[in-house]
Amino acid sequence: DQQVKQNSPSLSVQEGRISILNCDYTNSMFDYFLWYKKYPAEGPTFLISISSIKDKNEDGRFTVFLNKSAKHLSLHIVPSQPGDSAVYFCAAKASAGNMLTFGGGTRLMVKP
Amino acid sequence: SQTIHQWPATLVQPVGSPLSLECTVEGTSNPNLYWYRQAAGRGLQLLFYSVGIGQISSEVPQNLSASRPQDRQFILSSKKLLLSDSGFYLCARSSGGWDTQYFGPGTRLTVL
Numbered sequence: 001d002q003q004v005k006q007n008s009p010s011l012s013v014q015e016g017r018i019s020i021l022n023c024d025y026t027n028s029m030f031d032y033f034l035w036y037k038k039y040p041a042e043g044p045t046f047l048i049s050i051s052s053i054k055d056k057n058e059d060g061r062f063t064v065f066l067n068k069s070a071k072h073l074s075l076h077i078v079p080s081q082p083g084d085s086a087v088y089f090c091a092a093k094a095s096a097g098n099m100l101t102f103g104g105g106t107r108l109m110v111k112p
Numbered sequence: 113s114q115t116i117h118q119w120p121a122t123l124v125q126p127v128g129s130p131l132s133l134e135c136t137v138e139g140t141s142n143p144n145l146y147w148y149r150q151a152a153g154r155g156l157q158l159l160f161y162s163v164g165i166g167q168i169s170s171e172v173p174q175n176l177s178a179s180r181p182q183d184r185q186f187i188l189s190s191k192k193l194l195l196s197d198s199g200f201y202l203c204a205r206s207s208g209g210w211d212t213q214y215f216g217p218g219t220r221l222t223v224l
Contacts, residue, residue: 006155034212034213036215041200041218041220042217042218043116043118043202043204043215043216043217043218044156044202044215045215046212046213046214049212089155089156091156091213098144098161098163098206099146099158099161099171100158100213101158102148102155102156102157102158103155104154104155105155105156
């Protein structure tokens, strides 16, 4: 049973436009959420996080939105750049634990 | 700065051979350490985590094992590799609680 799902395996966006990556979760105990970016043959790089006490967190071109009632979060990248092309993973954890549960990832392709 | 080293970067092993992957962390004391595997086209699967020397928790049954002989060293082992053990193995660290997990560069394992 996947507790964190990224239903879009891939997404293609034109450079300069907005990229929206989505993530759904089922475990109501999750209260901290993260997004990671991964290039091939490299470890994931932490991008941005949000705790359940907030519904939005912004860092430069990256904004994460959290809708607790829908158990849904999204990552917005504006404007998208070709260097953003990578696989993006969302992850979730419960404050009582040490473990992250990852989604399956979404491959973002930003076209010049 | 806090750095994670993984060795080796790539490895090709025959079925039935033993395995030893090493992860070392610099710049932090008493980190939580994690081993993940990313199979081809799949998300990140947590294999083991450790909150201290000699303390190992296993998340999935398998023919792999982990050990933490020193505070900043985490080792992933197998006595006999299976074809299904092929994948990209990632070590990660955190300081526990709300702290974000940071990943090493990974080891690409191919079992033939």
